[in-house]
Amino acid sequence: MTKGNHNSPDLKSGKGSKDFSKYFDFSDAKVISEEEGKITYRIKGRNVQINSQPDYKEGKRRGKEEIEVHYDFEIPEEMQNFGVDKYYHITTYGCQMNEHDTETMKGLLEQMGYKSVDDRNHADLILLNTCAIRENAEDKVFGELGHLKNLKIEKPGLLLGVCGCMSQEEGVVNRIMSKHGFVDMIFGTHNIHRLPHLIKEAVFSKELVVEVWSKEGDIIENLPKKREGMRAWVNIMYGCDKFCTYCIVPFTRGKERSRRPEDVIAEVRELARQGFKEVTLLGQNVNAYGKDFTDIDYTFGNLMDDMRLIDIPRIRFMTSHPRDFDDKLIEVLGKGGNLVEHIHLPVQSGSTAVLKKMSRKYTREAYLELVRKIKISVPNAVLSTDIIVGFPGETDEQFEDTLSLVREVGYDMAYTFIYSPREGTPAAAMEDNVPMSVKSERLQRLNDLIKENSRIINDRMLGEVVEVLVEGESKNNSEVLSGRSRANKLVHFEGPKELIGTFVKVRITDTKTWYIKGDIVAEAAAVH
Structure with a gap:
């Protein structure tokens, strides 16, 4: 078996x-x-x-x-x-x-x-x-x-x-x-x-x-799962073949292998029948989905197009690789509907030279062109990313390239990390010649810029009415509810506990860097 x-x-x-x-x-x-x-x-x-x-x-x-x-x-x-x-x-x-x-x-x-x-x-x-x-x-x-x-x-x-x-x-x-x-x-x-x-x-x-198997096994369908809440994750593929020089994932998760589309579609349809409100399609390199099929021509863009036809209010996906983000996928995302406009698109560095050392297999210019295409097809696209600072050999000028790319893209949010070597990866054999004090200073400057971007984007939301999936009570105040918008923004508002698990319309009344508050638009409250 x-x-x-x-x-x-x-x-x-x-x-x-x-x-x-x-x-x-x-x-x-x-x-x-x-x-x-x-x-x-x-x-x-x-x-x-x-x-x-x-x-x-x-x-x-x-x-x-x-x-x-x-x-x-x-x-x-x-x-x-x-x-x-x-x-x-x-x-x-x-x-x-x-x-x-x-x-x-x-x-x-x-x-x-x-x-x-x-x-x-x-x-x-x-x-x-x-x-x-x-x-x-x-x-x-x-x-x-x-x-x-x-x-x-x-x-x-x-x-x-x-x-x-x-x-x-x-x-x-x-x-x-x-x-x-x-x-x-x-x-x-x-x-x-x-x-x-x-x-x-x-x-x-x-x-x-x-x-512990070093070579991956087969794909086992029909494994039982215990899901809780109104949001569900669905694995559509396993593994990664990219072998970025800093990353251990291709060793821990194995080669790329995709589930059959009919199995993915059947699972998401069943989740819709069970009443789940949001599904996130998962893959270590999710938009490489289908590239390992030899009997059918069916890619991630095709799968997302089929997801649009399923009665799930929201479909998300992560994590995508810029090299596999093709025109078909961009076209499908532009159709909107239940495909949300939030896209997580890891860049890792804004320097082409550093990207080459990372073996990311795209340039700064290619990444920016991809962002341009996405924003044309999905005008309200909200982008987040991953960035590593202090990669071996990163110069001050190369770090400045990262800052300028962040400004140009205008990320809504970013996961930022100081580079640390992982045993067994090619980067671990490189000379880690950026002092920790420099790495920390660069991380602080990057985070300050991300915060500035986020605050500007949040402030633009003042007065807007957004659809929020109510997830539960706020962690800091049981009298306040919280939930996420289609753009994955966490929104806080007052309302009855009966709203948990439903969609409501909220008018944004207060914004800070990482905090958004609003009031329910009573006449527009909706239960899906």
Whole structure:
């Protein structure tokens, strides 16, 4: 049913994990048993069952092997009631893709009988769904593992798992095995559907079970999901083939592989039937959707055109890559309707020279031309972006190119980051020669400019009436409601709690840099 890299590593030689030497005295690793697909070692007083280990070289290979689609997923019979009278807690780090993976794991666990619990002290199973984009994300997880060690000592029967993107990193898995041997399961992004099997192996073997595929598996449809609220995420594709020099994602998420359009459309139609008000289509490189199809000519533009015909009030997507943002997609977005005008379009740098070092495969001029086309087709387009400052070798002049591009585009919002090297990426081997003090100063200047842009754009909204999807009470004031506009602006207003989950019209009365307030236009209040 599934494929993956099941080659077990050889600890003695380091084969399958070049970083073992950093964490282990190999003389301490003893083979306890071997059988097809798995080896059990004795490491630092605990048995470790390794089904497969992350391997960057293996993960970078992009073969032409066929990705199969499976529709016959089901929980193994012996695990269908395993979680009855047990509780689970999942902590999620990182992007919407990780959030969506968590929804799938929740669905799997609840089909096994588990129930969710907010207080992890009462949980029988705790999973940390991790992010590998930045080093501080990893630091948070290892800090959390330190806290959980005491809980594990108090509750020896507690199952503790680390999954997600961090688990796809060679050094991370070895560090967990060496420094955090109380963990029970380590699995990656390609084998989430194997969670019931991994729980079974961890419980009955009482060993640390490691199963991280470096080569992605097939596409598994019909996995259960537990969604909450009125907004839903839908994965339309997996992986990324871009290999930007700073990015670990192509290793952690595998090669680009698209779900069949009929499966995506059927899922969104079902969400419409269930009453969801907003759907966000997800992909690590979402607008590369369909480029891996060999039997049909069907791209992301075609899919978005079909989304327009489904009775969902709002359709969003992220994250797009400028290189794959073609004229067909721009034309379709120009049709509006339920396709919202907010577009997240990461630029990363305004300097062509830096973009080349990043292997972004477009120039400053090409990006600006793309923005021009979008604004012509979608006159009310609202753009946000991602920007990295202090990339290896970035000069003052190149940073000024970024500032001038930000001014020219007029971003509504931006996620800004100081460059930090990720082990295993090409950029990690580059000389990181921009002092941290310079990086911090550049980040501050960039953020000041973004704030200035945002305030100007927000001020233009004064007096406008916008449609808001009411999400709930404001975090800071239970007497105030908040929700998002089509342009993804968070709007605060007073109103009855019964409006949560509906659309209302709000006239903007007060704007600040990150805060917008308004009054409900009573006669225009609408429930969809």
